[in-house]
Amino acid sequence: MDVDKHAEELASALGVDKSEVRSDLENLLQYSVPIEEAKQSIRRKHGDGGGGSAEPVSLDVAEVTPDKSNVTVTGKVLTVGRRTIRYQGEDVEIREGELADETGVISYTAWQDFGFEPGDSITVGNAGVREWDGQPELNLGENTSVAVADDLEVPYEVGGESSLIDLEPGDRGRTIEVRVLEMERRTIDGRDGETEILSGEVGDETGRLPFTDWSPRAEIEPGADLRIEDVYVREFRGVPSVNLSEFTTVTPLPEAVAVREDAPQLSVGRAVETGGMYDVEVVGTVIQLRDGSGLIERCPECGRVVQGGQCRSHGAVEAEDDLRVKAIVDDGTGTLTAILGTELTAEVYGGGIEEAKSAARDAMDKEVVAAEIANRIEGRTFRVRGNLSVDDYGANLNAEAFEPVADDPAEEAKAALERLGSTPVGGPAADGGERR
Ligand SMILES: [Zn+2]
Helix, strand or coil: CCHHHHHHHHHHHHCCCHHHHHHHHHHHHHCCCCHHHHHHHHHHHCCCCCCHHHCCEEECHHHCCCCCCCEEEEEEECCCEEEEEEECCEEEEEEEEEEEECCEEEEEEECCCCCCCCCCEEEEEEEEEEEECCEEEEEECCCCEEEECCCCCCCCCCCCECCHHHCCCCCCCEEEEEEEEEEEEEEEEECCEEEEEEEEEEEECCEEEEEEECCCCCCCCCCCEEEEEEEEEEEECCEEEEEEEEEEEEEECCCCCCCCCCCCECCHHHHHHCCEEEEEEEEEEEEEECCCCEEEEECCCCCCECECCEECCCEECCCEEEEEEEEEEECCCCEEEEEECHHHHHHHHCCCHHHHHHHHHHHCCCHHHHHHHHHHHCCCEEEEEEEEEEECCEEEEEEEEEEECCCCHHHHHHHHHHHCCCCCCCCHHHHCCCCC
């Protein structure tokens, strides 16, 4: 951004010294105040009551778009999360969450404490708007005013109480009631040197999610049932992850939290749409094995799959044999790639690494292993459970469970015959005339 040009323009409009305007402007921009808001505040300082194009406009929440620079919005505060962020070398305490009117919900970030709480109806004056993750977000800076408004009825829940299945990356100021399922203490190289953190998994009756506690608390231990207030959600390795900040409060619950044992089952299309889920189950047909399935070789240093003994990072290595399946699964609503590790692959192959190597030696071709697996799973329907990550290259479901489904009696009969070693007689009569 050309600060000099803005300073020049302002200085001549206000008839004041350019270097002073420039220094004020730079100061405001350093605090992330949007340029129009910064200029407005400098105009006010020099007695220009703020006419011109940057005059605040009163808008409904649904009317706020990122191209607006200076708005007034009245809404009910749904959530208030607190967090410290490192901004230009300094720790800044911010408040962030959502506010709503009857037309919609909008996120906000407040750079100071305006004193509002969830449930308060407020009028935010002179707020900046910025785009965050494709959505408009209100930016409440030092030029923003916050006033109490008449109580608003809004069709949204106040307080941020959430089930794990509803949490999405970007959520802030949320409250959850969960059981700690797994926990480990780790030392990481954080922004202030070595820091101890807790990470693990929490569950409730809707699902499970990974968590990180950045200020380790004694209450967090395996088996603990807890109410955790003011958490934010980030994406970590393609799935939502619950984060506890220094402002998060943790209260032991008197009663046990029921934890869902099975994973939520979604259609493939819907699962991919979520953008990533920690624990999900889909049912679909394996339409094809992808390259890189069967008997593969990995770099002993980094675990990456290598071709011809050459790792992309480590050059020529003594590669280690492994088994893997990458199977395209389709349920009519979409496709994803199910990835099976060593053990699950051995199960569907019907043998371990040694058997696979021996078969490859006999055939003098490693591809026989993938071909055998394809023969066993292509065209069949499976229940796949695991962690789903979605990125520009596609959707990958790292399978923890991969079980055949035989809900169709004809399929069941065919599978039973095959288990007995008989080849089913072809034709419509044998399979009931139904092809899936
Ligand atoms: Zn390597």
